[in-house]
Amino acid sequence: MPQAATILNNPYLNKGTGFTYEERKELGLVGALPPRVQTLAEQAEQAYQQFQRIEDGLDQRLFLMKIFDTNRTLFYYLFGQHIVEFMPIVYDPVIAESIEQYSEIYTRPQDAAFISIDRMDEIEDTLRNAASGRDIRLIVVTDGEGILGIGDWGVNGVDISVGKLMVYTAAAGIDPAQVLAVSLDAGTNNEQLLADPLYLGNRHERVYGDRYYEMVDKFVAAAEKLFPQVLLHFEDFGRANASNILNKYQDKILTFNDDIQGTGIICLAGVLGALNISKQKITDQTFLTFGAGNAGVGIAKMMYDELLREGLTPEEAKQHFYLVDKQGLLFEDTPDLTPEQKQFLRKRSEFANADELTNLEAVVKAVHPTVMIGTSKQPGAFTEVIVKEMAAHTERPIIFPISNPTKLAEAKAADLLKWTDGKALIGTGIPVAPIEYKGVTYEIGQANNALVYPGVGVGALAVNAKVINEKMLAQAAHALGGIVDPDQPGAAVLPPVERLTEFSTTVAETVAQSAIDQGLAQTDLTVHDAVQAMKWEPKY
Numbered sequence: 001m002p003q004a005a006t007i008l009n010n011p012y013l014n015k016g017t018g019f020t021y022e023e024r025k026e027l028g029l030v031g032a033l034p035p036r037v038q039t040l041a042e043q044a045e046q047a048y049q050q051f052q053r054i055e056d057g058l059d060q061r062l063f064l065m066k067i068f069d070t071n072r073t074l075f076y077y078l079f080g081q082h083i084v085e086f087m088p089i090v091y092d093p094v095i096a097e098s099i100e101q102y103s104e105i106y107t108r109p110q111d112a113a114f115i116s117i118d119r120m121d122e123i124e125d126t127l128r129n130a131a132s133g134r135d136i137r138l139i140v141v142t143d144g145e146g147i148l149g150i151g152d153w154g155v156n157g158v159d160i161s162v163g164k165l166m167v168y169t170a171a172a173g174i175d176p177a178q179v180l181a182v183s184l185d186a187g188t189n190n191e192q193l194l195a196d197p198l199y200l201g202n203r204h205e206r207v208y209g210d211r212y213y214e215m216v217d218k219f220v221a222a223a224e225k226l227f228p229q230v231l232l233h234f235e236d237f238g239r240a241n242a243s244n245i246l247n248k249y250q251d252k253i254l255t256f257n258d259d260i261q262g263t264g265i266i267c268l269a270g271v272l273g274a275l276n277i278s279k280q281k282i283t284d285q286t287f288l289t290f291g292a293g294n295a296g297v298g299i300a301k302m303m304y305d306e307l308l309r310e311g312l313t314p315e316e317a318k319q320h321f322y323l324v325d326k327q328g329l330l331f332e333d334t335p336d337l338t339p340e341q342k343q344f345l346r347k348r349s350e351f352a353n354a355d356e357l358t359n360l361e362a363v364v365k366a367v368h369p370t371v372m373i374g375t376s377k378q379p380g381a382f383t384e385v386i387v388k389e390m391a392a393h394t395e396r397p398i399i400f401p402i403s404n405p406t407k408l409a410e411a412k413a414a415d416l417l418k419w420t421d422g423k424a425l426i427g428t429g430i431p432v433a434p435i436e437y438k439g440v441t442y443e444i445g446q447a448n449n450a451l452v453y454p455g456v457g458v459g460a461l462a463v464n465a466k467v468i469n470e471k472m473l474a475q476a477a478h479a480l481g482g483i484v485d486p487d488q489p490g491a492a493v494l495p496p497v498e499r500l501t502e503f504s505t506t507v508a509e510t511v512a513q514s515a516i517d518q519g520l521a522q523t524d525l526t527v528h529d530a531v532q533a534m535k536w537e538p539k540y
């Protein structure tokens, strides 16, 4: 291929009209671009004007992806300038639409690595080819089985890996040339995809069990071999596999599961922020988690560990938790429990009406939660009756309906404020604009793991941490909670997305310091220098 085309088609190298005349001469680009040389700021302004002419969210995303595909510096410059506006388009909730339509609207692989369970001998080549000589430090991998709350989307799920990585760079500044999105295609049980002639993944049912774990093992081994300093971020795996994978690798390699641990930290941070506002203690709270899957149990575990750190015994701490799933309140004799759910079961003898506790309303009446978190994928499950019942027994109910995307949220923030007369302390999965209620402007915290995983990952990478452990995660949660101004009327329980880059640095430094303090870091740099050294800036 002639040199001009090679450069102009490489998004890591291409500056488009940003190439100076000298560069054009040097690189063999003379005449291959319109004559005018633009600055990055001018290119961004032109792109933003085009963006503003597009109305539909998915079309806006496709436009931004076109820039991502052609000029990654321009993409991140633009993203950095419009972070609040672009987050819901590049990431959740619009990313859900792009995943559902991935095969139909596919144009480019976006540098992802596509691993197939049917070709396990090609795993190493796959990673090597997708990396194309890049020094990979961060992989976001998904098998697409539990995409947000929308279920099994097979290979289409790769978009969540691409999207999560975009947020990493925008928030914590990791060099986009050092990241790799990976799809593990074990098949899909999504009938719609299996019947879709355009579906781009393996057209067979999902493989579980030994062969599945053999694929994961081979992927992990190949990734560690090719990229010895890599962090493996697992995203949107199904409930049956996610914890098994985490438990298998978390003490051996640098890895974490975002849905279990990232979500746990952001919810702990949100609860700490809420308690700063209500001036209450975490040890006085009663936690109800509705939807006890990856996120739900991960959240309960993070809160439970916090109660232990506050000095409660395991027995005392457990008394603060109630898990509710499809079966209702989870008891010791409830059928079909997952191993993770078994950490937080209740005894039927605690209740006079245990057999009636098969739905959320009955459980809320019986246990009077002060913190209620929704990770159930059941839209509208936090009804007016339930929320009013909760609010009748606690001054400032902490309510986080965080199922994604928008259509799956357990409640809308505006309704929660109305039903509790402005008392609810709210966290939502997707961004929500400020809400006026009785003369107060309520800022709504976004309890989405995106506010915290970039800092955690980059902090761990910055000091070459050997593992990511509970202590680092807890300290990350506290670092975020501390950024809230609790005395402002209508204050949010979490810091605003417009300060994402600032608090991602705080989280990164906290995690890096924690790794050093625990003797788990491998660096000679100071924390500040190490985190700064990870930072890539979009500039020519």
Ligand SMILES: NC(=O)c1ccc[n+]([C@@H]2O[C@H](COP(=O)([O-])OP(=O)(O)OC[C@H]3O[C@@H](n4cnc5c(N)ncnc54)[C@H](O)[C@@H]3O)[C@@H](O)[C@H]2O)c1
Pocket: 146, 147, 148, 149, 150, 238, 239, 258, 259, 263, 266, 290, 291, 292, 293, 294, 295, 296, 324, 325, 326, 327, 374, 375, 376, 377, 378, 402, 403, 404, 405, 408, 428, 429, 430, 447, 448, 449, 450
């Ligand atoms: N805001 C965030 O940062 C964040 C992070 C992770 C997950 N989530 C959201 O949480 C939701 C769950 O994700 P996950 O990864 O835990 O999925 P999961 O499949 O592991 O868990 C979902 C749980 O909900 C339960 N459930 C299903 N129907 C129910 C019902 N009628 N009543 C009660 N429980 C029911 C399932 O049995 C399962 O245990 C998704 O919508 C996801 O988008 C949000």
Ligand SMILES: O=C(O)C[C@H](O)C(=O)O
Pocket: 092, 147, 148, 149, 236, 258, 259, 403, 404, 429, 448, 449, 450
């Ligand atoms: O992707 C998100 O928006 C958050 C979370 O990881 C989820 O699965 O919903």
Ligand SMILES: [Mn+2]
Pocket: 148, 235, 236, 258, 259
């Ligand atoms: Mn997720």
